[in-house]
Amino acid sequence: MSNENQPPADRKTLDQRNAMTDLERLRHSCAHVMANAIVKLWPDAQFAAGPPVAQGFYYDVELEHRITPEDFPAIEAEMKAIIKANQPFERMVVTRDQALADARRGRLAALGDRPVASKFKIGNLEDIPEGEAISYYRNGDFIDLCAGPHVMRTGNIGAFKLNSVASAYYKGDEKNPQVQRVYGIAFKNKTQLDEWLEMQEEAKKRDHRKIGVEMGLFVIDPDYTGPGMPLWLPNGTVLVEELEKLAKETEFAAGYRRVRTPHLAKERMYRTSGHLPYYAESMFPPMEMHETAQVPAPESKDAPPPVDRYYLKAMNCPHHHRIFAAEPRSYRDLPLRLAEYGCCYRYEQSGELFGLMRVRSLNMNDAHIYCTEDQFAQEFNAVNDMYLKYFKIFGIEKYVMRFSTHGKEGLGKKYVNEPELWVKTEEMVRQVLIDSKINYIEVPNEAAFYGPKIDVQVWSVIGREFTLATNQVDFAVPAKFGLTYRDRDNTDKTPLCIHRAPLGTHERFIGFLIEHYAGNFPLWLAPEQVRVLPVTEAQIDYAKGIVDELRAQQVRAEIEFSNDKLMGRIQRAEAARVHHILVVGGREREANAVAVRIHGKGQQGVRPRSEVVAEILESIRERRF
RNA sequence: GCCAGUUUAGCUCAGUGGUAGAGCAACGGUUUUGUAAACCGUCGGUCGUCGGUUCAAAUCCGACAACUGGCUCCA
Structure with missing residues (x-):
């Protein structure tokens, strides 16, 4: 799993923090705004860590209420209000004693004093080495223990979205209590956010589990073979x-x-x-x-049987x-x-x-x-x-x-x-x-x-x-x-x-x-390398000849002639990610040629049959990309 | 293993307590086709499993399983 997604078990040095990119600052600030919104909705929320990560940001929170995606609109509405208020992020350097006192009053990652201490923040304080500055960041009434850095104002957070909620261990240690990890994503503007969301959709289409089903590559049969097999x-x-x-x-x-x-x-x-x-x-x-076990000299009558x-x-x-x-x-x-x-x-x-x-x-x-x-x-x-x-x-x-x-x-x-x-x-x-x-x-x-x-x-x-x-x-x-x-x-x-x-x-x-x-394998790997489509019944023999020639050279070639129109068969071949689609009608048969179509690349024109066969064999032999 | 979510036909999904649905796939037929889906029909489900509540459960409750998102782990 990605290191960047790990909670900061090894604390970031101040140098590393200062090297945070603008986008990371923005996302880190968005995490504060989210904590701010959550604590407004559920004042007993206890926050642990809220860093930016490769895929956005998260904040760990301990809360009686189980946060679900159904809560996201309410949280997002609060966040939008905070962003609209355009509050400045204000840095305050404090002494360790003051920070501890504030944490005990429940004041950290909170909007005011609370009856219960900000317990995780006390833990975080212990991790800050002697001699390193201890700082707060404040926006509105929300104060959090944080080394920063942040964007100047909440208004700088252009566009964001909460994505998911998962569970995690405090400081990533199995022995520590579990906290709810709320994930979100943020960008400078809505256009970038929309692009990101679109990319996520694209990525989902490439998921090997989905393509595995579509292409008939593998199945996992938990009930008979067993999970993970x-x-x-x-x-x-x-x-x-x-x-x-x-x-x-x-x-x-x-x-x-x-x-x-x-x-x-x-x-x-x-x-x-x-x-x-x-x-x-x-x-x-x-x-x-x-x-099959060898029988040792019996030590006693109660000795376990050999195994x-x-x-x-x-x-x-x-x-x-x-x-x-x-x-x-x-x-x-x-x-x-x-x-x-x-x-x-x-x-x-x-x-x-x-x-x-x-x-x-x-x-x-x-x-x-x-x-x-x-x-x-x-x-x-x-x-x-x-x-x-x-x-x-x-x-x-x-x-x-x-x-x-x-x-x-x-x-x-x-x-x-x-x-x-x-x-x-x-x-x-x-x-x-x-x-x-x-x-x-x-x-x-x-x-x-x-x-x-x-x-x-x-x-x-x-x-x-x-x-x-x-x-x-x-x-x-x-x-x-x-x-x-x-x-x-x-x-x-x-x-x-x-x-x-x-x-x-x-x-x-x-x-x-x-x-x-994305399932579009190069020719040498493609499960079905070539599919020959005769336009009408009259070209079936010609198509079979091409398939036979290719198969004799170990090329995975098939012929398809069904009740479907040519359009339908091409659609099906493309959907099956067949690498080469060779359409042969009367004209091709006449000229000993094939009409070449390459998956995802469309029509390549009518070419002499021998040339196309030679090219296919060469691409496979060289394992071309 | 832990926290949360999900599980309805082969696939994608609809169905908020009152007779289980659609599209695609499959199968049968009509159509003989010229570059990303011709038309008609048929088949297909113990609604993950088990238990509970109810006159009545896909629907509400519980347990278990699998899957998914994370966490922990990963020779």
């Missing part, structure tokens, strides 16, 4: 298989070997890897096999480690690159599930590269190049590589206790990122437990941020599995392991691609 329909399976084909070709060229591993493994696997018991709650509960526990795999790495361990390895074997489109199962919390983007069964574009320290930089670099190659193919321009490093305080708890290895591998990764001039940000204390990682963040059209792919260094788990190779000096050494999944999972990647392309 998509069934890929034939059209969606085309996408899956085209991606796998791309991955297999790319990985073959990069020297990977393919492996296949079962979906289940014994408990011992995940005890050894360290995933159990730490990640047990993210895994499906185990299957217990009594029949083998099998888990559905939540990750492929331990399996690949066992493949590494299956044969003695020499330094000459390294780097060893094992790749698999592995199917994993994770028991995500029910509230986390989201279309294809967050699921419980997932197919990962996984691979593990076992290498020496000397080989690391080159291997890591090659992986990054692979990412960039893919982004180019898919036209992914907006992305950020999130480089997560360890935090010292987590050593031995959240992270394996290898302080020197952490520093060393992090430096290696950092150097690769700098050398390859990749757009990256460094985030401390977010690493995996076994090493630093890079997550590729992308944004869906609706503005949601997703981790699309991941690339991790692992200097811990190979040792847990006792993986070694025989080095030049005839000693056994533990390899480093790079986990990488440039295409992420099919589920999330395809979910993303659907929204990225």
Whole structure:
């Protein structure tokens, strides 16, 4: 989820605040106006934090009354009155003691003194470091603890709209009380607001869940298959298989070997890897096999019966480690690159599930590269190049590589206790990122437990941020599995392991691609690449000939001749997002030609059949955008 | 998992206590079609599930489930 949507757990510095854009100031001011309106309607409202965010602003409020969208018109009416009054935003610097006294009188984020203290504001005050100025902002009778900055007057807020209400934890901590988070959007003028609303409507049309239904890509069948476990329909399976084909070709060229591993493994696997018991709650509960269990010497009559526990795999790495361990390895074997489109199962919390983007069964574009320290930089670099190659193919321009490093305080708890290895591998990764001039940000204390990682963040059209792919260094788990190779000096050494999944999972990647392309896939990905429409019955044979020719070259081509008029069939083909629509009537048949229409681009004119076929094949082969 | 909202035909949706509706899709027929929807007809629903209130429940109440918006989490 977007960092910008997080409550300010890490307080913004004053410098960061001063760097707020004009629009952020306006939205922050609008949040004050909204709080002002809410407290006017419900005087017992307690406010927590009200920052601007990427998609507007929010204010967290604790209130007996449950705010619903039905309340929005009343709140908006109050807000409009405040904006119309054009009150100045007045900054006042106060001492900590005075601020505390005012908060205890319920005066903060309020219109006057109240019988109950402004409790969240007392909490916020505690977060302000000694020596930093404490300021209020006042408009009319409304005074709020706030570092600002704001617009000059409430009248500067040109146009706004409340969008939704959700719940959130105070300061984002699950242990804190829940508050109601009221979201709104604001702009300088109504035109911009209208444009934004229109864009939201556009974004809704691109939603992968909607397009998934329209195009027959996948279904989720909670009652039979289970929530979060998509069934890929034939059209969606085309996408899956085209991606796998791309991955297999790319990985073959990069020297990977393919492996296949079962979906289940014994408990011992995940005890050894360290995933159990730490990640047990993210895994499906185990299957217990009594029949196969080895019978230990009975300690007592009451001893529980022996049992083998099998888990559905939540990750492929331990399996690949066992493949590494299956044969003695020499330094000459390294780097060893094992790749698999592995199917994993994770028991995500029910509230986390989201279309294809967050699921419980997932197919990962996984691979593990076992290498020496000397080989690391080159291997890591090659992986990054692979990412960039893919982004180019898919036209992914907006992305950020999130480089997560360890935090010292987590050593031995959240992270394996290898302080020197952490520093060393992090430096290696950092150097690769700098050398390859990749757009990256460094985030401390977010690493995996076994090493630093890079997550590729992308944004869906609706503005949601997703981790699309991941690339991790692992200097811990190979040792847990006792993986070694025989080095030049005839000693056994533990390899480093790079986990990488440039295409992420099919589920999330395809979910993303659907929204990225709005369902209008490039020819090589399109579930139906060509549809041939004979104008009358007299051209059916000619049309069939074209379809046969294309299908012989693995092109997904269909013929359609039904009772519908040509207009109707074109409409249907366009609605189905068929990439090439070839209309063939008497004239085309006569000239051995086709009338080309490309989805979304309209008519392309009548062209020789052989030319069009050659062009189609070339576009597919080159995976043109 | 938490807070809130939603759930009516395959899809999109109407239906505020009194006999379940429309468009599209599907199916049958008529039409032989020239670049984003020809015409007629037919089929299709235990109104998410279970329970309650009522003479009577899609409609009111409760529980559960799923989905959605957020939060928390995300190897």
